[in-house]
């Protein structure tokens with residue numbers, strides 16, 4: 431074993447301890463940076479607004495956990511609020527009538543009709559399968575909302591500027607799916623790296 435010049439065994443022990451604690455700090459930092467962030471913007475061609483597009487980051491076998499409490503959609507001012515709701519399979523949506531008139535909810539794709547309920551009352555519906563489900567009211571034809579069911583915990587809805595951000599994505603290969611109610615959508619393969627931010631410019635053309 432080579433002796434370090436000018437050092438005695440006692441100071442070497444101290445140096446080793448200092449090195450060990452530095453390594454521990456590095457390990458903790460890496461642990462916190464295991465996941466990546468996917469962010470960017472969506473442009474929906476031919477639309478005035480890039481808001482309310484859904485971006486989901488998907489891969490086979492991702493574990494999804496339904497929200498423990500129902501996700502709420504308000505029926506207020508003769509609108510559904512929010513207009514777009516993204517959930518995972520098994521999640522229950524609760525519709526709350528906050529208007530002075532009765533409301534109904536039915537969905538052609540979901541093949542359900544929840545009936546009609548008065549001011550202050552609610553109706554629940556649980557979504558078991560992935561898909562896009564139009565929400566309509568048979569009393570007020572202008573009312574329209576979408577429930578989008580995705581098999582991934584990594585999703586976002588674009589804000590008024592078309593921007594989105596999804597944090598906590600484990601490293602790996604994914605398919606990004608971007609959808610807008612007036613367009614068919616877009617798919618793109620991405621690779622997420624731990625501790626990195628992946629910036630995406632997505633254009634939904636069709």
Ligand SMILES: [Cu+2]
Pocket residue numbers: 532533534567568569570573
């Ligand atoms: Cu209604």
